[in-house]
Amino acid sequence: MTSNRNKAREVAAFFQGVATVDHVPLECPEYRDDDVGAIAREKARFAYEHLKKPLIVDDTGFFIPALGGFPGPYAAYVLGTIGLEGVLRLMEGKEDTRAWFETAIAYADEGGIRIFRGRIEGVIVAPRGSGGFGYDPIVAVDGRTLAEMPLAEKAGISHRGRALAALKEWLAAGGPDSGPHTNC
């Protein structure tokens, strides 16, 4: 379950041969929390109450320790208001330039909700590269920004890719059949 068709297509491709994934657009309240896992959990609970069939939802945040974790779960809002330029301005003179993306995927079915997380860590740099989207041009991992990496390479190490891989592994190992999974 995701409201973004491209993301849905990516997810469906990822699970080819393991599970069938349909895309169901659903108006869902956007919960506020500092933890993407808690947000994904709430969205999954809401969606399962409405759809009553196994589903996944995700939530992603972007965290900069030198800014107290900002923009955190509000990465999209911050990008749309103060933009990369604003974030770079806030980082001027900061010694700790670390930053990471974190995605939480919540899987929900009649047995409960299970959370899978993926994270990618880098450092904030001046914008470079024309690929990717969002914060990609200002986040460098091992010397290259995410906007400088080929899409396939980025997908292999990205926060979302890692969270999806964890979910896929669990599903391939029996997943829901391994018992109830609320609060894990």
Place this chain on the structure above:
Amino acid sequence: MTSNRNKAREVAAFFQGVATVDHVPLECPEYRDDDVGAIAREKARFAYEHLKKPLIVDDTGFFIPALGGFPGPYAAYVLGTIGLEGVLRLMEGKEDTRAWFETAIAYADEGGIRIFRGRIEGVIVAPRGSGGFGYDPIVAVDGRTLAEMPLAEKAGISHRGRALAALKEWLAAGGPDSGPHTNC
């Protein structure tokens, strides 16, 4: 209905002689939206479903046009991460220094939900004053920051004061008895 006891006391005092107001703590999801009215409406809907009696909830945002409306409904989160210093840094060199607070109060009962709004506009300045809280030291109205004003004076012109006044006027004029009020 508010989870803040001081605010509840202020509200109860405000309605003395017009209505009796109890404070009911309730765990409520925090909805994300650019509009405080939409957030207050969702919170009121959630709370009414649980409490099934007339209630008010509020939501407040802080909007800076030069920053695309940032921090908007995430004023508390932004204050707790990048702080006043971060906001002032983002404002360096901006010609348009306007900023406003907006509070939306949602009244809910069996007839539906009605929204009351209050707004106070000022300009962003270097911090001054020791009163108030939050963004008050950097928001000047007619030459003084909100942190330089006596509390009673601030309450009289504030966003929350104005929203409460609009609600009080409606209640005094018959309020809910004037008919259904969803979607106003």
